[in-house]
Amino acid sequence: KNEVEQSPQNLTAQEGEFITINCSYSVGISALHWLQQHPGGGIVSLFMLSSGKKKHGRLIATINIQEKHSSLHITASHPRDSAVYICAVPLNTDKLIFGTGTRLQVFP
Amino acid sequence: DSGVTQTPKHLITATGQRVTLRCSPRSGDLSVYWYQQSLDQGLQFLIQYYNGEERAKGNILERFSAQQFPDLHSELNLSSLELGDSALYFCASSVAWGHSPLHFGNGTRLTVT
Numbered sequence: 001k002n003e004v005e006q007s008p009q010n011l012t013a014q015e016g017e018f019i020t021i022n023c024s025y026s027v028g029i030s031a032l033h034w035l036q037q038h039p040g041g042g043i044v045s046l047f048m049l050s051s052g053k054k055k056h057g058r059l060i061a062t063i064n065i066q067e068k069h070s071s072l073h074i075t076a077s078h079p080r081d082s083a084v085y086i087c088a089v090p091l092n093t094d095k096l097i098f099g100t101g102t103r104l105q106v107f108p
Numbered sequence: 109d110s111g112v113t114q115t116p117k118h119l120i121t122a123t124g125q126r127v128t129l130r131c132s133p134r135s136g137d138l139s140v141y142w143y144q145q146s147l148d149q150g151l152q153f154l155i156q157y158y159n160g161e162e163r164a165k166g167n168i169l170e171r172f173s174a175q176q177f178p179d180l181h182s183e184l185n186l187s188s189l190e191l192g193d194s195a196l197y198f199c200a201s202s203v204a205w206g207h208s209p210l211h212f213g214n215g216t217r218l219t220v221t
Contacts, residue, residue: 033210041196043212044110086151094141094164094205098151 003027004089006099013106019074021102023087032070033096034061037084046072046085077106111135114199114213122221126187129216133180133201137211139163140182141202142174145215146195157182158205189220 004025013019023032031050037043047054047061049070054061058077063070074081084101091097111134121127133140142154144167153166157176168174171189176182186193196215202208 035212041217042214043198043200045210045212048209088151092164094139094156095153095166096141096143097153100150 002100003091003097004087004099006085006087006102008102009100011102011104013077013104015078015106015108017077017106019077019081019104019106021072021085021087021104023070023072023099025068025070025087025089027089027091027097029065029068029089031090032063033088034070034072035086035088037086037101039083043086074104077104079106079108082106110211110213112137112199112201112211112213114197114216116216117214118217118219120219120221121189123189123191125189125220126185127189127218129184129186129197129199129218131182131184131199131201131213133182133199134211137201137203138180139202139205139208140176140180141200141210142168142182142184143198143200144195145198146192151198154184156205163205186218191220194218194220 034046058075060073086101088096088098113132115130138159141156145151154168156164174184198215199213200210
């Protein structure tokens with residue numbers, strides 16, 4: 001079993017739809033990262049959170065440390081949101097382990 | 109723009125060769141991390157430096173080495189290259205270690221032929 005599991009692996013949506021991507025992990029952590037990887041390959045850090053909820057524009061990330069689960073929500077999705085979304089957790093302070101990613105395609 | 113600069117963007121080389129990837133961290137960041145992303149393994153942590161010292165080591169092969177210089181830029185050296193080393197290599201930086209946000213470079217795409 002992978003230490004970090006994401007679902008779904010692939011997601012297609014129509015523009016305007018509400019998107020949810022899930023991440024479950026099996027190790028004890030105190031923070032979790034959500035990353036976005038563009039089709040060109042570049043990686044952008046979206047959130048680092050250790051409790052509750054964070055919001056940035058149309059993106060919302062939540063985490064439940066007790067249940068070892070995090071979700072990334074995208075409201076009013078847009079074709080420019082098409083990317084791979086990756087969650088990552090630290091195994092030992094700085095050794096991040098990564099989920100396999102969720103490939104999102106938003107169609108106009 | 110993350111402020112993290114990686115060079116070169118693309119590198120094509122032959123098996124058995126040695127290459128050096130370079131990373132300049134965001135201004136003010138003391139930690140530098142190296143990651144490898146291959147098609148079959150996904151993203152993997154290789155190594156971390158903090159203010160010139162190695163701080164954490166991940167799945168880094170013995171053929172690979174890295175260092176962080178006094179000006180805080182870092183280099184990742186890959187030697188005796190094999191076809192399986194073809195991957196995207198990312199550098200990221202952060203202010204400190206632990207729970208600091210990461211800033212990623214655009215990566216170096218290495219192709220070994």
